[in-house]
Amino acid sequence: MRERASTLTTVESEVRHQIVELETVTVRFAGDSGDGIQLTGTLFTNTTALVGNDLGTFPDYPAEIRAPAGTLPGVSAYQICFSSQDIRTPGDQPDVLVAFNPAALKVHLPDLPEGGMILVNVDAFTEYNLKKAGYTSNPLEDGSLAKYRVYKIPMTTATLSALREIDLPAKDKERCKNFWALGLVYWLFDRPLEPTLRWIEERFKKNPAIAQANATALRAGYAYGDAAEMFTVHYRVRRAQIAPGVYRKITGNEALALGLIAASQLAGRPLFYASYPITPASDILHELAVHKNFGVRTFQAEDEIAAMCAAIGAAFAGYLGATGTSGPGMCLKSEAINLAVMTELPVVICDIQRAGPSTGMPTKTEQGDLLQALFGRNSESPVAVVAPATPADCFYMAIEAFRIATKYMTPVILLSDGYLANGAEPWKLPSIEELPKIEIRFRTDPNGFYPYLRDPETLARPWAIPGTPGLEHRIGGLEKQHITGNVSYDPKNHELMVKLRAEKIARIAEDIPLLEVFGEPEGKVLVVGWGSTYGAITSAVEHWQRKGAPVSSIHLRYLNPFPRNLGEILPRFEKILVPELNLGQLALLLRGRFLVDAIPFSKVQGRPFKISEIIDRIGELL
Amino acid sequence: MTHGGDGQGTVVKLTKKDFVSDQEVRWCPGCGDYAILAQMQKVLPELGIPREKFVFVSGIGCSSRFPYYMNTYGFHGIHGRAPAIATGIKVCNPDLSVWVVTGDGDGLSIGGNHLLHAMRRNVDIKIVLFNNRIYGLTKGQYSPTSEFGKKTKSSPMGTVEPPVNPICLALAAEATFVARSVDRHTDHLAYVLERAARHKGVAFVEVFQNCNIFNDGAFEPFADRSVKEDRMVVLEHGKPLIFGKNREKGIRLNGTTLEVVTLGDGITEADLLVHDEKRPDPAIAFLLARMDYPEYPVPVGVFRAVEKPTYDELVNAQIETAIAERGPGSLEKLLRSGDIWVIE
Numbered sequence: 001m002r003e004r005a006s007t008l009t010t011v012e013s014e015v016r017h018q019i020v021e022l023e024t025v026t027v028r029f030a031g032d033s034g035d036g037i038q039l040t041g042t043l044f045t046n047t048t049a050l051v052g053n054d055l056g057t058f059p060d061y062p063a064e065i066r067a068p069a070g071t072l073p074g075v076s077a078y079q080i081c082f083s084s085q086d087i088r089t090p091g092d093q094p095d096v097l098v099a100f101n102p103a104a105l106k107v108h109l110p111d112l113p114e115g116g117m118i119l120v121n122v123d124a125f126t127e128y129n130l131k132k133a134g135y136t137s138n139p140l141e142d143g144s145l146a147k148y149r150v151y152k153i154p155m156t157t158a159t160l161s162a163l164r165e166i167d168l169p170a171k172d173k174e175r176c177k178n179f180w181a182l183g184l185v186y187w188l189f190d191r192p193l194e195p196t197l198r199w200i201e202e203r204f205k206k207n208p209a210i211a212q213a214n215a216t217a218l219r220a221g222y223a224y225g226d227a228a229e230m231f232t233v234h235y236r237v238r239r240a241q242i243a244p245g246v247y248r249k250i251t252g253n254e255a256l257a258l259g260l261i262a263a264s265q266l267a268g269r270p271l272f273y274a275s276y277p278i279t280p281a282s283d284i285l286h287e288l289a290v291h292k293n294f295g296v297r298t299f300q301a302e303d304e305i306a307a308m309c310a311a312i313g314a315a316f317a318g319y320l321g322a323t324g325t326s327g328p329g330m331c332l333k334s335e336a337i338n339l340a341v342m343t344e345l346p347v348v349i350c351d352i353q354r355a356g357p358s359t360g361m362p363t364k365t366e367q368g369d370l371l372q373a374l375f376g377r378n379s380e381s382p383v384a385v386v387a388p389a390t391p392a393d394c395f396y397m398a399i400e401a402f403r404i405a406t407k408y409m410t411p412v413i414l415l416s417d418g419y420l421a422n423g424a425e426p427w428k429l430p431s432i433e434e435l436p437k438i439e440i441r442f443r444t445d446p447n448g449f450y451p452y453l454r455d456p457e458t459l460a461r462p463w464a465i466p467g468t469p470g471l472e473h474r475i476g477g478l479e480k481q482h483i484t485g486n487v488s489y490d491p492k493n494h495e496l497m498v499k500l501r502a503e504k505i506a507r508i509a510e511d512i513p514l515l516e517v518f519g520e521p522e523g524k525v526l527v528v529g530w531g532s533t534y535g536a537i538t539s540a541v542e543h544w545q546r547k548g549a550p551v552s553s554i555h556l557r558y559l560n561p562f563p564r565n566l567g568e569i570l571p572r573f574e575k576i577l578v579p580e581l582n583l584g585q586l587a588l589l590l591r592g593r594f595l596v597d598a599i600p601f602s603k604v605q606g607r608p609f610k611i612s613e614i615i616d617r618i619g620e621l622l
Numbered sequence: 623m624t625h626g627g628d629g630q631g632t633v634v635k636l637t638k639k640d641f642v643s644d645q646e647v648r649w650c651p652g653c654g655d656y657a658i659l660a661q662m663q664k665v666l667p668e669l670g671i672p673r674e675k676f677v678f679v680s681g682i683g684c685s686s687r688f689p690y691y692m693n694t695y696g697f698h699g700i701h702g703r704a705p706a707i708a709t710g711i712k713v714c715n716p717d718l719s720v721w722v723v724t725g726d727g728d729g730l731s732i733g734g735n736h737l738l739h740a741m742r743r744n745v746d747i748k749i750v751l752f753n754n755r756i757y758g759l760t761k762g763q764y765s766p767t768s769e770f771g772k773k774t775k776s777s778p779m780g781t782v783e784p785p786v787n788p789i790c791l792a793l794a795a796e797a798t799f800v801a802r803s804v805d806r807h808t809d810h811l812a813y814v815l816e817r818a819a820r821h822k823g824v825a826f827v828e829v830f831q832n833c834n835i836f837n838d839g840a841f842e843p844f845a846d847r848s849v850k851e852d853r854m855v856v857l858e859h860g861k862p863l864i865f866g867k868n869r870e871k872g873i874r875l876n877g878t879t880l881e882v883v884t885l886g887d888g889i890t891e892a893d894l895l896v897h898d899e900k901r902p903d904p905a906i907a908f909l910l911a912r913m914d915y916p917e918y919p920v921p922v923g924v925f926r927a928v929e930k931p932t933y934d935e936l937v938n939a940q941i942e943t944a945i946a947e948r949g950p951g952s953l954e955k956l957l958r959s960g961d962i963w964v965i966e
Contacts, residue, residue, distance in 0.1 A: 050963050195961065248962045258956065265953045272714055292944035294951030297713055297937055302739040306706035313710025316697060339700050429957050466695035466718050469674045474689050476698025
């Protein structure tokens, strides 16, 4: 949030560089997808978390594993915003761009504000690389970067020189240049090297030469900053004033995996997670596969359909069945999700949305699957839908998804997205005691047992698992007779069952938190968001509130059913703005459900909203 | 002795009746499915497994109504996906006896992928594929096992696609138990189903099943009582392949080819191929599977029965190993794993 970035004080450093204190800084690392950009950004994030800043990150990488080196499509980037204040996004614009080659500079320069700092690897600015990036002249020499603060740094040669004593092929040494650059950025922002040195030692335990080379490069980059005369100052961002507690850094996918495990622990039933690899959901499968000592069974299925069906089988057998995928996989799973609707079995389906339609842009974020989650199946097919608002919220919503699924005997779709999945933030760890309990009650009594005899309060049918004597019964995708569960084609029965399934989902509204309005309970503009746009929307609304403007916001983490006070809140505002990373799907729902003039604010560029974009749009409505 | 639980932990004798559900069977009169249902209900009480431990899973098609008629746990799934549903059930509860009932369309067309992977993983489930070489429930289109050139509603000039041989497919997937029987050969069918039930690992059973409405008599040219002894050969482990009304014909392996020979004139039983269902390499089983009428007798029986670790067993063994090595998971510790920091 640049608007709050300000120079607070300037103090003499004990060495010869002055230290300038900043409140908020955004750094973007950019280079070839083979340069180790994501790793560099992640390590910088880990250290930044440990020094106690608030932070948000935005990894942005190509779908190709190794696109041709030096080309524009091959550029991978990682942005981190860190602050001594409470922040909610990875920052609108970078203050500092670390560009490892001309292509990275070309792709990311348009995002840099005037006066922004550029650290470039001057060694990579060869005629060949410039040509590949589409430069006709060298931007470092032709004056086109005059409005920026450019630092031309020989990262490759400095790395090779630092590693001259180490016995490794030159090619391997050159690959250490990301650690060298990381060391320099650590110096620039006055961060300790120890967390990264510890990581290097652990990661390259079996390859001491590589470990030594990376550690040496890291130290050399740091020392370069300290010794170079080109830097007159370096910067410090103080520990953030955030709530006391134990923290860790967490991405959305990590939080989701931990949340699924937590749900299993809270329910006292093992987790069965079936998935087919797909970007950006695969990391959930990877993470869960590690935690077998929690009784987690992971199943890498032969396809998306099998993953969903196996999760249904697991649920039938009494496990917490879950699957994870992204949009294209949701299309394939939809028939089987409907089977879970009809058989009324608790399965959690995690959709890590990405830009579509079809294969779309696999590594880019979007919120395009909302209507698919609600309606993308044949006939009347109500399912519960939840959407975490931040990376750490994925943990809580995974638990919530299973709480709802098992209490109401229904599939629940959890809508995350690429931005939440890969983005990181500090997470104040909850105490286990404050997590909700998930009560599982298997039916065991054969007396009066009917597979579709419903709980009068929740309308859930009994969960009777194979192996229970006396409860042998058959379920399936054919319409069921009310109570007995026998196959029925009776017209009135069908209508009754359609309505019962809808009513069951509607009743969940009684069991989820009411919406809290951020700001005044009535006013001129209400901004309504859902899912991953929480950070940008809240920051933008806060901006206007500080100026005294009558702007409030609400954020939906429950999309089906909606929280029961939504309909009361909407009419209290003159204008309703709905920012979404789609063409207005929530806006359509609000209009249809509540007859309000919801104004869609769409962005479909595979990128999250900038705070400034929402600030400007709200401004137009005031 | 046959046993089953009565819910009180004591052992009671189960009979065929215990496996008959209260649902009216709605297959067409004369359908081969009835015979298979009857044999299944006859075999299950013989296994000593309590009734509540059986789960029948199916897809879509005439055969897939099967679970409704069994008084066990049952799951009538969606088209072709029964092996995936069954895999989830079996991995989560390896104590269960999990059966998949499928057809040639369900298992080999829309669900071919799942069938393949359940077999190559060796999930300990029993798959019974009712092969009537036609789509019955959708009223008479050709199926992936319909013979080349078959005229149906959707192929008025005859099909132009060669059929798949289900046994060859199962062998190619290296299923650990592969067998075939015929709906009307009731004793043999019961034998094969019981063998499948007792096999540890995936069991694939193809049953030639007559659809008397849309493909009547499809197997009669070789399976009819009057001709079967001359036109079919029953595979029996450790025995030479002999067939014929007077048991005068046999199968000999000549190089990499099977040939039909007549005993006598210098050819004796010792020259014949001796069936070895336990042979690890499925190559000869594959040669047998390719035998078809009229060039050869059609083989029935157990093509292959080998032991390998099952998928569900291996998955659950990894869980036990992980718990033994790392101790049961602690959520508290898990949340605090990695780098943490404290804000005072």
